[in-house]
Each structure stands twice: as C-alpha cells, then as structure tokens.
Amino acid sequence: MNKPTRTVWNPARLDAAAFAQADASLEGQTALAELERLVEDLHLPDDGPVPGQVAWALRGEMRAPRTGQQPDVWLHLQASVTVPLTCQRCLGPVDASLEVDRWFRFVADEATAEAQDDDCEEDLLALEPRPDMLAVLEDELLMSLPLVPLHDTCPEPVPLGDPAPIVEAAPERPHPFAQLARLRGKGPDGAS
Numbered sequence: 399m400n401k402p403t404r405t406v407w408n409p410a411r412l413d414a415a416a417f418a419q420a421d422a423s424l425e426g427q428t429a430l431a432e433l434e435r436l437v438e439d440l441h442l443p444d445d446g447p448v449p450g451q452v453a454w455a456l457r458g459e460m461r462a463p464r465t466g467q468q469p470d471v472w473l474h475l476q477a478s479v480t481v482p483l484t485c486q487r488c489l490g491p492v493d494a495s496l497e498v499d500r501w502f503r504f505v506a507d508e509a510t511a512e513a514q515d516d517d518c519e520e521d522l523l524a525l526e527p528r529p530d531m532l533a534v535l536e537d538e539l540l541m542s543l544p545l546v547p548l549h550d551t552c553p554e555p556v557p558l559g560d561p562a563p564i565v566e567a568a569p570e571r572p573h574p575f576a577q578l579a580r581l582r583g584k585g586p587d588g589a590s
C-alpha cells in the first residue's frame with residue numbers, strides 16, 4: 399500500500415483523524431496580534447504594536463474506550479503566554495500568565511458533538527469541518543483569563559479611603575470592574 403507520509407500539518411484546518419493516527423505532534427508560535435479577540439482584553443498602549451507570541455503544542459493520539467472498541471481521535475493542546483491585563487484596582491497594566499492544558503475528543507461532526515456534549519465530561523470537537531486549532535487555542539486562552547486581574551500590590555497607591563473632590567461638571571466614573579473588585583472584598587451576599 400502506498401501510504402503518503404505527512405510531514406506538514408495545517409493547524410488552521412487540521413485533519414485531526416490523520417494527525418492522531420500518525421501519533422503526530424506539532425509545536426508553534428503564534429503572534430498575539432493574530433488573536434484579535436484576546437487582544438481586545440489586553441492592556442496595550444493606543445496604536446502600539448501587540449507584543450509577544452503564544453507558544454503552543456499539539457499532540458494526537460488514538461484511544462480506544464475499551465479493548466476491542468473503535469478507537470477515538472484525541473488531541474492534546476498546551477500553550478502558555480504572559481499577557482498584560484488591566485489591574486481592576488489601579489487600572490494599570492498587570493502581567494498574567496495564561497496556561498492551556500486540555501484534551502479534546504473528536505466526533506464525526508458538530509451535530510454529534512452537540513448531542514453527546516451533555517453526556518460526557520471531556521471536551522468535544524468535530525472532525526468535519528476540519529477544526530481551526532488556533533481558534534480553539536484562542537477560545538481556551540480567553541477562558542483562562544482571570545475574572546478580575548489585580549496586582550498583588552499596586553505600584554501606585556490607590557486613594558480608596560480619601561474623600562474624593564467633588565467635581566460637578568465631569569464626575570470621575572469608576573471603571574465598573576474596579577467597583578466589582580472592591581465589592582468582592584466584602585464577602586458573598588448570598589446570591590446564587
């Protein structure tokens with residue numbers, strides 16, 4: 399049998415089944431600037447370049463649920479990057495390390511993934527249409543963002559207790575998340 403050898407994989411349109419059957423692995427660097435949804439959440443100077451790269455690694459594996467059963471396609475995605483977020487106390491930049499370390503099981507298509515999603519703990523992806531693993535990477539990075547990024551100790555003292563000068567013409571509106579961060583310190587109020 400004349401089986402073609404694959405040496406190049408396209409992470410943006412990955413043939414996950416072939417990737418797993420080949421026990422393949424792939425490493426790469428993607429510029430943060432290409433992850434536009436993530437960039438929206440970063441603390442960046444206006445019009446400045448978006449710094450940094452995300453280092454990621456993909457590994458494929460065929461895994462049978464039980465001996466003798468049809469093996470499933472699994473993919474492991476790992477990534478790490480440090481990104482500047484906005485501290486919700488002082489509104490200055492604060493570095494956050496984002497880590498992705500997740501396994502995905504592949505099913506035939508998106509309808510199957512939806513049908514099985516409630517019944518299994520693992521994350522499901524569809525084989526067809528071929529997944530854009532860089533979009534999956536971005537989804538995972540977005541989910542790993544801290545809800546309320548904060549400095550351990552803010553570099554600038556925050557005048558929380560100072561009586562604020564009353565400026566009637568242009569009252570300073572605190573960032574909504576900054577208020578949220580302050581409220582969090584007061585403990586749960588019994589909601590949900």
Ligand SMILES: [Zn+2]
Nearest residue numbers: 485488549552
């Ligand atoms: Zn701060």
